Amino acid sequence: MTSLDPVLEVLDKDGVRLTVEDAVATVTLTNPAKRNAQSPALWRALAEAGRSLPGSVRIVVLRGEGKSFSAGLDRQAFTPEGFDGEPSFLEMARGSDAALDAVIAEYQEAFTWWRRNDIVSIAAVQGHAIGAGFQLALACDLRVVAEDVQFAMRETSLGLVPDLTGTHPLVAAVGYARALEICATGRFVHADEAERIGLANLVVPAGDLDGAVRDLAVALLAAPRDAVIETKALLRGAGERGYEEQRTAERAAQARRLRDLAGQSD
Structure with a gap:
């Protein structure tokens, strides 16, 4: 990544802009006037950004314009009128269990692709990262934060739960007891x-x-891509594997790397 690399704008819609510079993609939340509040349209755009990544991308940076990373879900979602062209959350709640489950699953797609093994994602977080904003930062592999950052999980305080894939990485990062305390109190x-x-x-x-x-990003790009991919897969799976299973996974991954390196030297 150098200053001479052209910056390609791949996507710019519904509060989300995706640009690519060589091996680094940047996803920017672009509604600073509303502190990058989130909506179903923004979630669909985030999911589209993930599908639009060129194969050359190794690092994805997620950032928000303005003073706040994301202040969470736009409260308009809970009004009877909802968003233009969208069913309100109140209307969705009156639907069938299957329909409601399908809608929430669609929303979650915006938060799932950041942990793909072929990329390393970095959230650059400043100011407020509340609720859905906190969960979006948690969706990334790594978080670099400004001194003014304020994380909070407010869903439980509103009678809801964090449902945008944030519970698993939160517990993995801080442990069950602290995660419960953070979520149940809604504190900063x-x-x-x-x-x-x-x-x-x-x-x-x-x-x-x-x-x-x-x-x-530069430091992460220094290692060979395939070695980073294998290492990330090993680390992500470590929590679900037993000790012996992890040993086996390590041996298999190393065998693949050795064969690949040997093939390159032939």
């Missing part, structure tokens, strides 16, 4: 605590956020 988690408990990989001054993310 600030930068120093986020770094201490494992929510943030790095905390920097707000003005240094973009530069710190660029430096991390």
Whole structure:
């Protein structure tokens, strides 16, 4: 990634812009006037961004324009009129169980692709990351945060649950007891605590956020792509495998790498 690499705009719709510069893609939330509040249209655009990534992309950076990463779900979703052209959440709640499950599953697609083994995703988080915003940051592999960051999971306080894939990575990062306390109280988690408990990989001054993310991307690109893919798959599966199963997975992955390297040297 150099300053000479052309920046390709792949997508720009419904509050989401996807640009690609060589091996690094950037997904930007582009509605700072509403603190990048989220909607079904934005979720569909995020899912489309994932499907639109060129095969050359190794790193995906997620960022939000303005002072806040994302203040969460746009409260208009809970009004009787909802969003233009969309069923309101109240209307959806009156539908069948199957229909409601299908709609929520569609919304979750915006949050699932960030952990694909062929990419490493980095959330650059400043200001508010609340509810759906917190879950979107949790969807990424790594989080670099500004000193003014404010994470909060407000769903439980509203009589709901975090349903946009945020519970699994939250528990993986901070443990069950702390995750329960964060969700059930809806309190803010600030930068120093986020770094201490494992929510943030790095905390920097707000003005240094973009530069710190660029430096991390460069460091991640230094290793061969296939080795990173295999390592990420091993680490992601470690929590579900027993010790002996993980040993077996490590041997199989290393055998693939050795054969590949041997083939390159022939």
